[in-house]
Amino acid sequence: MNIDAPSGNAAAFLQRYAGLADRLPGARVEAVRALRDAAAETLMAGGLPSRRVEAWRYTDLSPMLRAEFREALTAVDGAVALPPARAERRAVFVDGRFRADLSSLDGLDAEALADVVGDVAPRLNTVAAAAQPMVMLNTLLFEDGLVLDVPAGVDAGRLELLSVVSGETASTIHPRHLIRLARGARLVLLETAMSASGARHLHNPVFEIEVAEDAKITHVRVQREAESAYHLAHLGVRVQTGGTYDGFVLNAGGRISRSETHLALLGPRAAAHLNGAQLVADGQLADTTTALDHAAPNCASRQTVKTVLAGRSRGVFQGKILVRREAQKTDGYQMNQALLLSEEAEIDSKPQLEIYADDVKCSHGATAGALDPDSLFYLRARGIPADTARSILVRAFLQEAVEIVEDEVARDALEDAVTGWWNQHGEAA
Amino acid sequence: MLRIENLTAEVEGKPILKGVTLEIPDGEIHAVMGPNGAGKSTLSYALAGREGYEITGGSVLLNGQDLLEMEPEERAASGLFLAFQYPVELPGVGNANFLRTALNAIRRTRGEAEVDAMQFLKLARTRMKELSMPEDMLKRGVNVGFSGGEKKRNEILQMALLQPKIAILDETDSGLDIDALKIVADGVNAMRGPDFSALVITHYQRLLNHIVPDRVHVLADGRIVASGGPELAHRLEAEGYAGVLDEAA
Numbered sequence: 001m002n003i004d005a006p007s008g009n010a011a012a013f014l015q016r017y018a019g020l021a022d023r024l025p026g027a028r029v030e031a032v033r034a035l036r037d038a039a040a041e042t043l044m045a046g047g048l049p050s051r052r053v054e055a056w057r058y059t060d061l062s063p064m065l066r067a068e069f070r071e072a073l074t075a076v077d078g079a080v081a082l083p084p085a086r087a088e089r090r091a092v093f094v095d096g097r098f099r100a101d102l103s104s105l106d107g108l109d110a111e112a113l114a115d116v117v118g119d120v121a122p123r124l125n126t127v128a129a130a131a132q133p134m135v136m137l138n139t140l141l142f143e144d145g146l147v148l149d150v151p152a153g154v155d156a157g158r159l160e161l162l163s164v165v166s167g168e169t170a171s172t173i174h175p176r177h178l179i180r181l182a183r184g185a186r187l188v189l190l191e192t193a194m195s196a197s198g199a200r201h202l203h204n205p206v207f208e209i210e211v212a213e214d215a216k217i218t219h220v221r222v223q224r225e226a227e228s229a230y231h232l233a234h235l236g237v238r239v240q241t242g243g244t245y246d247g248f249v250l251n252a253g254g255r256i257s258r259s260e261t262h263l264a265l266l267g268p269r270a271a272a273h274l275n276g277a278q279l280v281a282d283g284q285l286a287d288t289t290t291a292l293d294h295a296a297p298n299c300a301s302r303q304t305v306k307t308v309l310a311g312r313s314r315g316v317f318q319g320k321i322l323v324r325r326e327a328q329k330t331d332g333y334q335m336n337q338a339l340l341l342s343e344e345a346e347i348d349s350k351p352q353l354e355i356y357a358d359d360v361k362c363s364h365g366a367t368a369g370a371l372d373p374d375s376l377f378y379l380r381a382r383g384i385p386a387d388t389a390r391s392i393l394v395r396a397f398l399q400e401a402v403e404i405v406e407d408e409v410a411r412d413a414l415e416d417a418v419t420g421w422w423n424q425h426g427e428a429a
Numbered sequence: 430m431l432r433i434e435n436l437t438a439e440v441e442g443k444p445i446l447k448g449v450t451l452e453i454p455d456g457e458i459h460a461v462m463g464p465n466g467a468g469k470s471t472l473s474y475a476l477a478g479r480e481g482y483e484i485t486g487g488s489v490l491l492n493g494q495d496l497l498e499m500e501p502e503e504r505a506a507s508g509l510f511l512a513f514q515y516p517v518e519l520p521g522v523g524n525a526n527f528l529r530t531a532l533n534a535i536r537r538t539r540g541e542a543e544v545d546a547m548q549f550l551k552l553a554r555t556r557m558k559e560l561s562m563p564e565d566m567l568k569r570g571v572n573v574g575f576s577g578g579e580k581k582r583n584e585i586l587q588m589a590l591l592q593p594k595i596a597i598l599d600e601t602d603s604g605l606d607i608d609a610l611k612i613v614a615d616g617v618n619a620m621r622g623p624d625f626s627a628l629v630i631t632h633y634q635r636l637l638n639h640i641v642p643d644r645v646h647v648l649a650d651g652r653i654v655a656s657g658g659p660e661l662a663h664r665l666e667a668e669g670y671a672g673v674l675d676e677a678a
Contacts, residue, residue, distance in 0.1 A: 373480060378517040381477050382531035382587060383505035383538070392530070396521030396570075403521075 008047040009065045010137070014040055016172075017140050025143060026117040035124055039139040042131075049133050056133075058316040058348040059258055059287045064230040069172045069202055080166045080196055086409050087158035087190060094164050096173030096203075097144050108156060113145035113176055120147055123178055127208035128236030134260060135234050138174045138206040145176035145205075150185035150215075158409060161191040165201045165225065172202040179207065181215035181243075188218040188407050195226035195253070207235040211243040213267065218246040220410040222417045225253040227284065233259045241267025241296070248405050249276040250414055251286040252421045258287035258316075265292075265299040265327075272301045274319075277401050279418065280345070281425040282311025289318040294327040294357075301331075306401045307338040308394055309345035310425050320352040323360050332362040339397050340370055341390075391426055430454050431595050431626065436487035437651075438475045445471040447651030448487070453595065453626045458617075460629045460637055460662060463648035464670045469630045470514060472648065473599040477511040478504050491595065505531075506538035508594030512584040512601050519571035524583070527571045528553060532590050556589045560616055578609035585616035596620070596627045602636035614639030634666040649674050 006014030017024075017040055026032030048065060049056040080094050082102065091110065092102040098112035113120065128135045150156045165173065181187055193203060203225060211217055223231050231254040237245050249259045263272050278286040288305050307315040317336045338347035349366045371393050379389035398418055405411045431453040438446040445468045453459050463469050475482045476489060478501040489496040491507055499507065519527065533543040544552065553567060560582050572580050581601055588596050598617065602610055617627060617640050629640055637645070637659065645661040646653045647670075655661065655673055665673055 372517075374517050375519055377477075377479050377501060378513065378519070379527075379531075380501035381479075381505055381511050381513075382527075383502050383535040383591065384531055385502050385534065386500070388530070388534070389502075392522055392527075393519075396519060399521035 006044055008044060009050070010043040010048045012065075012069070013137060013140060014044060020141070024141070025114040026121065029118045029121055031121040032117055032124070035130070035139050039130065039136045043136055043140065048137065055289065055318070058314075058318070059256065059285060061256070064202060064232075064256055067170065067200060067230070069170045069200075080164055082162065082164065083192065083194070085160060086413055087160040089158070090160040090162060091146050092162045092164070093144065093175060094166050095171060096163075096175050098146070108159065109149045109151065111147045113147050113178065114143065116147055120178055123208065124176070127210055127238050128206050128234055129262065132234055132260070132262070134204060134232050135206050135236070137232075138176055138204050138234070141172070141174040142176040142206070143174060145178065147178045148180070150181045150187050152182040152212075153184045155186040158188040158190060158407070161189055163191070163193045163203065163205070164196050165194075165199075165203065165229070166196045167201075168197050168199050170200040172204065174204045175206070177205065177207045179217070180210045181212055181217055183213045183215060185212070185215040186217075188410065189220070190407075190410050190413060191219070191221045192413065193221070193223045193225055193231065195229055198226045198228060200228040200230075201226070202230045202232070204232045206233070207237075209235065209237045209245065211237065211239040211245055213240045214242040216244040216246065218405075218407050218410065219248070220405060220407070220414065221249045221259065222413050223249070223251050223253055223257060223259070224417050224420065225257070227253065227255060227281070229254040231257040235259070235261040235263075237261065237263040237272075239263065239265050239267075239270040239272060242269045243267070244271045246273045246406075247275065248273070248410070248414065249288060250279070250417055251276070251288065252279040252417050254284065254286070256285045256287075258289060260289040262291045263293065265294050265296055265301065267296050268298045270296060270299045273404065274301070274303045275401055275404050276305045277398050277414075277418075278305070278307040278315055279421040279425075280307065280309045280313040280315050281421075282313055285314040285316070287316035287318070289316070291320045292322065294321065294323040294330045294332065297326060297328045297330070299327065299330055301333070303334040303336075304401045304404060305336040306398050307336070307347055308341065308398065309338065309347060310341045312342070312344040314345070315347040317347070318350045318352070319364075321354070321362065321364075323353075323355040323357050323362065325356040327357045328359045330357060330360040330362065332360070334364040336366050337397070338368040339394065340368060341394070387427070391422055394422065394426070430492060431628070432490045434488045436475065436489060437485045438471060439483050439485055440471060440481060444485070445651055446475060449648070449651070449653055451646060451653060453628060455594075455626055456623045457643040458621070458627045458629060458640060459644045459646060460631060460642040461646050461648050462631055462634070462662060462665055465632070467648045468651045469632075469648055470599055473511055473597045473630055476597055477501060477509065502534070505591070506535050510588050510591055510593035510596040512581075512588060512596060512598045514600040514603060516572050516580040516584055518573045520573050522571045524569055524571050525549070525553065525567040528587065528590055531587065535591055553586075553590065556586055559589070559619065560586055561612055562586060577604035578606065581605055581609065581613055582616075585613050589616060589620065594624060594626065596625070598627060598629045600630060600632065602631055602633060610636065611639060634662045637662045647673055
């Protein structure tokens with residue numbers, strides 16, 4: 001392969017890789033180098049997905065592929081305004097690089113990926129599949145990330161994971177986060193992705209999360225990046241017997257944002273919550289895509305995803321649930337609902353149930369509609385002004401998803417993000 | 430004083446109110462009775478300003494203010510209250526929050542100080558006790574999972590909190606058992622006074638045994654065809670609408 005003269009729609013990324021290959025973390029670790037080179041080769045041959053690829057049919061990446069970015073490999077160590085802390089422990093990444101000076105990880109077995117990439121190389125792309133386009137792009141260029149291990153039986157409490165894009169230049173960042181909970185461990189991971197400026201950037205995080213027997217992680221993501229940003233996240237999750245992945249993704253920023261979760265329930269009594277909400281304003285597209293693999297009996301999955309669309313905007317929900325033949329007594333529930341505040345808004349919703357076991361309970365539903373005029377009138381007839389009444393009903397619509405989150409601090413973070421979005425876009429809606 | 434003069438209204442292009450004239454002085458309770466399809470609910474929605482109820486003529490003045498020029502929320506702020514025949518369920522909207530938002534919205538436009546959460550809770554608890562409402566109804570979603578009687582009591586609770594000048598009770602008796610009916614009637618009677626008037630819209634006379642009206646009007650085919658004292662309601666109960674309507678015609 002001649003990576004010095006890349007072609008295809010991923011050429012810009014390949015070119016960057018060609019320039020950075022010797023400086024990226026793990027450049028001298030053979031296993032890492034091999035993964036990156038393999039990703040480069042595949043991208044060179046096939047490129048990033050176009051809308052002809054079924055999984056990307058509703059989310060057109062071409063604006064992102066046409067956009068120009070600059071590398072952000074050089075770590076900035078300047079001051080950056082951070083939001084108030086929501087937890088005692090905090091891992092802060094600025095422009096994709098771990099900032100020890102801004103973080104506090106006392107008592108946690110946590111490292112920056114760039115420091116330990118040689119040690120963790122065997123774990124890369126074991127939970128997230130290398131063939132997934134956003135994993136591939138991340139493999140090519142990952143520069144840092146959080147490596148966190150919670151030992152058996154330990155309740156690690158709450159950890160904030162904060163990603164801030166600071167610069168005025170259009171940069172791309174590709175963090176790789178490796179998180180592992182040993183048997184019976186507990187963790188609440190509260191993630192916020194935000195932009196300190198309005199500059200265009202690409203944030204392409206990949207999570208590889210392993211939940212061992214009877215362990216439980218609550219993973220709440222609040223994505224509120226700049227309206228010009230591209231946020232393309234991939235979460236790979238494996239849950240063992242009796243373990244729980246309790247996830248919530250809020251997509252509330254970015255020109256194009258996609259959160260794709262691939263989760264496997266691998267032992268009996270494992271459970272998954274893949275809840276979320278998307279707040280989409282004029283000119284934006286938000287996509288929640290999930291693939292849930294019920295590979296063991298007596299597992300439960302719950303999914304409620306709500307999308308609010310204002311102006312000329314698009315929302316995408318793709319929810320696949322695979323129930324394998326051995327996954328008897330599966331209890332699955334999926335609901336996705338869209339609230340369209342404008343006639344120019346559009347939602348594409350694709351629930352997909354593939355069931356091979358014969359003794360399962362699986363239900364799913366999808367709705368899309370405008371605000372209910374009867375409800376609006378009821379509120380106004382009580383003296384509540386029309387704009388306040390709309391705000392109450394939009395929040396009520398989202399509330400059904402947000403209230404599922406048990407962790408109070410995480411719920412507050414979600415509610416604050418909803419408030420912020422509504423203050424900015426509610427009037428236009 | 431609510432003064433309705435020659436009010437005409439249509440729904441989906443169909444004339445329903447064909448010239449309603451009605452005057453409710455301060456401090457009085459009037460009943461509007463009528464057979465199904467007479468236009469009773471249209472009258473209440475037209476007064477409250479619901480979309481889709483098009484006013485084609487006439488006027489409605491509340492204490493001299495032109496009600497028809499106002500948005501629904503402005504009518505509420507001016508002192509009009511509609512107790513819905515079918516109260517709407519609002520999942521995700523907490524009842525306490527809803528009640529306090531409404532109360533403060535109205536207090537704001539009246540130039541009164543807003544009540545904070547503690548003050549509100551105290552106020553609401555007192556009113557709820559009077560209406561025999563369990564306190565957990567504050568925590569639930571607005572009308573969500575409420576029985577028919579609970580929904581109607583929630584309407585009366587809203588009325589008691591918002592302290593309107595005039596309340597329109599749209600078939601508030603429908604779907605109520607006798608105990609709930611008494612509680613609702615007590616709630617309305619407790620509001621009686623020189624500054625409160627009400628328009629009680631009902632198909633049956635039984636509610637009027639508990640809320641004794643000053644005047645009774647019969648609405649048929651979009652017009653008031655007969656008016657009288659409380660005895661008119663008893664006549665309707667005894668003779669049915671047919672008898673009274675024949676006489677009026």
